[in-house]
Amino acid sequence: MDCPSEEAQIRKRLAQVDGIRGMVFDLAGRRLEVTHEPAGQNAILRALHAIGMQAVVAPASQQVVYFIEEMDCPSEERQLRSVLEPLEGVQAVDFDLKAHTLTVSHSLADTASIARTIEGLGMRPFEKAEGSAAPVAGEPVPVVASHAPLAAPAAGSATRFFISNMDCPTEKATIRKRLGAVDGIERLDFDLMQRRLDVQHHLPDTAPILKALSDVGMKATVERAGGQDPQGQAVYLIEKMDCPTEEGLLRKALEGMPGVKALDFNLMGRTLTVSHELADLAPVTAAIERLGMAPVLRSASEPAPSVAREFGTGISRGQWIRMVLSGVLALGAEAMVFAGTPEASWPIILASLAAIGLGGIETLKKGWIALKTRSLNMNLLMTVAVIGAALIGQWPEAAVVIWLFGIAEMIEALSLDRARNAIRKLMDLAPESALIRQPDGQWIEVKADTVPVGSVLRVRPGERIALDGEVVAGQSSVNQAPITGESMPVEKVVGATVFAGTINERGTLEFRVTSRKGETTLDRIARSVQEAQGQRAPTQRFVDKFASIYTPAVFAVALAVAVVPPLAFGQPWFEWVYKALVMLVIACPCALVISTPVTVVSGLAAAARRGILVKGGLYLEQGRHLKSVALDKTGTLTHGRPALTDIIPQGAMTKNEALRLAASIDVLSEHPVATAIVTGHGNAPLATVERFEAIPGRGVKGDVDGRTYYVGNHRLIEELGICSPELEAQLDALEFQAKTAVVLATDKEVLAVLGVADTVRETSRQAIEDLKSLGIEPVMLTGDNKKTAQAVATQVGITSAKGELLPQDKLQAIEELLARGPVGMVGDGVNDAPALARSSIGFAMGAAGTDTAIETADVALMQDDLRKLPEFIRLSQRVAGILTANIVFALGIKAIFMVLAFTGHASLWLAILADMGASLAVVFNGLRLLRAPAATRVNNS
Structure with missing residues (x-):
């Protein structure tokens, strides 16, 4: 029983049995739970046997709970699932990674085999007594065959560290290895998203831990000592927080505040998560409001979709009217100067002041806040440039500069909202x-x-x-x-x-x-993409760090340009102060900083539209670097289930009659090959079979119309003594094509040969061709026999195929491939767990209905179509190309205008126009990813 047709057949038959109150089917586990009258069990078994179902009463389920110190991330869960779920007697496994606990439902008399299997993965299972709490410290004792409960380790001290440069499994592995050598440390709990490490230890102080972390380049600070949990997390929605400028202000205001332990920013979602130990959040809220922002407090557990819909995305009509009036006044003042009106005249000054008030008051407010908090950001640079221009009498230019800056900010905000809306619109697909x-x-x-x-x-x-x-x-x-x-x-x-x-x-x-x-699957996709948007890609981290150095450096140069020539060389103040103001405008890092996140977010959204769920900008950028891709055979290159491929009748037998006879007998068998033959027969009528009998290791037999027929393998035919050289040739030909040969015969003659195989997906060959054209070597890693592996590899165009591999063999193969460069691994998200975890990027295919794959895969291909893999790599290449172009363009514009400013060939309004143009150019260039068609050679609209 493993498909809906058997379920329907069973439902129909059991509906005729008195006393049945309900049925619950588990096709994957081949289990049926029936609620019935006390005396109904035998009647149910007879009814099932009557329709060929080999039913037995399952043993009563038991549970055992293990504490496993090393199990704290999805990669360990995948490993454990892959080895425990196939284990005889194991019915279900349930994980709680946060508590390090694994619950196994089983029907075993002795759980020693479970413990040994876990230990085989290098983990130490600690069996918990029923109702006991998870151990929190100490050295867990490995479980032995005895069921006697073991004492939990003694508690020690708990210290939480914030590690600013720990955000990926590589650093986690480095830290685990280094701290494992420190005496007195009992347990480590990692939270990579929040960059936290909780250490259970028996040390008098944290100095040895801090030194060990420093030895491996980790920048750690003690966030909490004594083991007490923080009171909680607060999530603020802040409409005006959508760029690194605001993030910098908030970090400066909040990070030193007593009781505030950690800050996590999602600029695309405009959310700030504050981890704290405060009884009252009023000081945090007040600090945010002092920066001119309006925080809205939400529950930390509130779903992301509601957060995404919290704020409107448009700019109000009043804002547009004010900007239009500001532009008219600023350009009018500039026009009056060209017409001959002195710049110091009251009409020009009043028009410029009105333009600044209408179009730049928000920028000036932000600049004042930046000055108070000693934050050197673009708002402060603009404020200094505008005030400086006014002080030297350049009123029209001051007005034009702040108006153009305001216009650029509004257009950027609209453009970023378009990138945000790509996921917001996905959430709106589900009706209310x-x-x-x-x-x-x-x-x-x-x-x-x-x-x-x-x-x-x-x-x-x-x-x-x-x-x-x-x-x-x-x-x-x-x-x-x-x-x-x-x-x-x-x-x-x-x-x-x-x-x-x-x-x-x-x-x-x-x-x-x-x-x-x-x-729902839709909610999980949107949530995953929103979380991915909140993570900084490697390029973004580089750009942010570069901007944090670049802006103060240019500010210092501008200050030197303003004062050194007049003081040291007697140059005119007006000329050099004006050049310095132009440099301040050029120092704005806006185009550079905005170029990366808008491109990465657009790339993530574009991938989601194509049914490719990418778990962060890291993988989106890394995809183009893959040198090889390892592919599992079953379910990845093939359909993952056997299907009837050949019917070769012998003598006077016809194809239809051969299939009818074989299917009539095989419908009573539970073998997967028999299921393939029955499925290949379709819904056509079957013959009545009597005296059905399974022949272990050989096949089945049954009587149809008083004649005995056999359906079995090569060995059965040899034992019947009816094998011939011609038949041998036909069987060899099928087996050479990686097909299972099935023979229909009587005890006197062979009637037909049938071929059954796990067929190759129609899209696999093209996917392999696409990977090769991208310069990526495809490699097949499978547990199937070498003959089958080579046959399937030949069909799809793979030259390197390895068969008969155990999970640890696949892991070794990945290690060998990694020596040549980054490696991708494609599996089903549950099996092949060690190889998936070790690869540079783990791909799960056909993940639409699989919770585990969506949650744990680095990249989840939602459709059973391997062509999505080269499509993802092409998208990665496109994203990298746009990122490079944006960064080069933004830096190039600034370099050119630095030279022009120093030589006196650039004006203030021309500098802001160039900076605004560069910002808009990189934003629109990044947004092109949302308009681009699917990056594949086939029509996949």
Whole structure:
């Protein structure tokens, strides 16, 4: 029992059995839970056996809970899943990474095999007594075969460190290795997102820990000592916080505040998360308000989509009117100067002051705040330049400069909102209401966020699906492009999965809800992309650091230009002060700083539109550096399930009759090859089979119309004594093509040969060709036999294929590939966990319905289409090209105008025009990623 057809067959048969109250199917685990009258068990078993189901009563489930110190991130979870889920007797595994606990549901008399399997991965399982708390310190004792509960280690001290340059698994591994050599340290808990490390230890002070961290280049500060948890986290939504200038102001105001432990900024989402130990957040709120910002406090657990919708994205009509009037007045003042009116005349001064007041008052306010907080940012530079121009009598230029700066800021804000909206619009795809079935059979419309899991919803043609679910009635085609990027609608029948935000095209569907609002696949995608947007890519970190050095340096140069020539060489003050003011305008790092985040965010959004979920700018940038890609065979290059490929009739037998006979007998078998033959037969009528019998290791047999037929392998035919050289040649030919040969025969003659294989996906060959054209070497790593591996590799165009590999062998293969350069690994997000974790980028394919893959993969390909992999790499190359162009352009403009300013050939208004133009150019260049078609050779619109 492993597909909906068997489920339907069982439901139909058990519906005829008295005393059955309910049925719950688990096709993946081949389990059926039946609620029934006390005396009904034997009747159920007889009914199942009557339709060929090999049913046994499963042993009662037990649970064992392990504390595993080394298990604290998704890569360890993937490793453990890959080895425990196939283990005989293990029914389910449940992880709590934060608590370092693993709960295993099993039907074993002795759990020693579970413990040994965990230890085989280099982890130490500590079995918890029922109801006990997780150990918090001490050396966990490995579990042995005995079930006697072990004492938890004694508690020590707990210290939390903030490590500013720890934000990826590489640093985590380095720290774990270094601190593992420090005596007295018992346990490490990492939070890479918040750059925190919690250390349980028995040391008198933290000096040895700080020294060890410093030895490996980590910049650590003690955030909290004594082991007490902080009171919590506060999330502020700040409308005016959307660039590094505001982040710098907030860091300066909040980082030294008593009780504030850590700050986490998401400029694209305009959110600030404050980790604190405060009883009252009023001091934090007041500090933010003193910077001219209006913080809105939200719960730390509130879903990201509501945060994204909190603020409007448009600029008010009043703002536009003020900017238009400011421009008219500023350009009017400039025109009067060209017409001969003296710059010091009252009409020009008043017009310029009005223009500055209408179009630049916000900039001046921000400049004043920056001066008070001693933050050298672009608002302060603009303020100094405008006031300096006014003081030397250049009123019209002061007005034009601040007006152009204000216009540039407004256009940049609109452009950044477009990048934000790419994900916000994705969230808006799911409707806010849904039709729900009532107990009396009536249908009413309710809000989607009130619908509980298990409810039955109806969606009509042309409507969007509100929540994830499983179809229970109806048939239709659904446009899944928002989730998987597929261009063609997907057929949906009973048992199929539907996703929130997708469009039902032609038929009415009824489906049972499997995920509530906020937990759907669409929600998880949006949440992952928003989290990725909040992370700084390597290029962005470089640019931010460069800007933090560049701006003060240019300010210092401008100051020297203003005072040194007049004081040292008797040069005119007016000329050199004016040149210095032009340099101040050029010193604004706006174009440079904004160039990276808008490009990376646009790239992440463009990938999501294509059904490629990238977990951060790091992977988006790193994709273009891959030298090789390792691919699992089953489920990646192939469909992952056997299918009937060949029917070769012998003698007078026809293809249809051979298939009918083979399927009639195989329908009673549970073997995957038999399932493939039955599926290949379709819904055509089957013959009645009597005296069915399984022949272990060989096949099956049964009587049809009084004649005995055999369906089996090469060995069975040899034992029947009916193998011939001609048949041997046919079997060898099929096996050479990596196919399983199945023979239909009587005890006297062979009637037909059938071929069954895990067929190669139609898109795999083109994907491999695309990877080669990009200069990337594809390598197949599979646990299947070498003959099959080579046959599939030949079909798809892979020259390097390794078969019969265990998980540790795949890991070794990845290590060897890494010696030649960055490596990508494509798997299913659960299996191949060690190799996926070790690779430079781990890709999970077909992740639309897989929670684990979406949460843990570096890059999740939502559709079962390997062509998405080269598409991602092309997108990575395109993002890198735009990033490079933006940075070179921004720095080039500044270098040119530095020279022009020093030689006296640049005016203030020309400098701000160039700076504004550069900023807008890099923003629009980055936004081109949102307009670009899918980066693939095939029509994948």
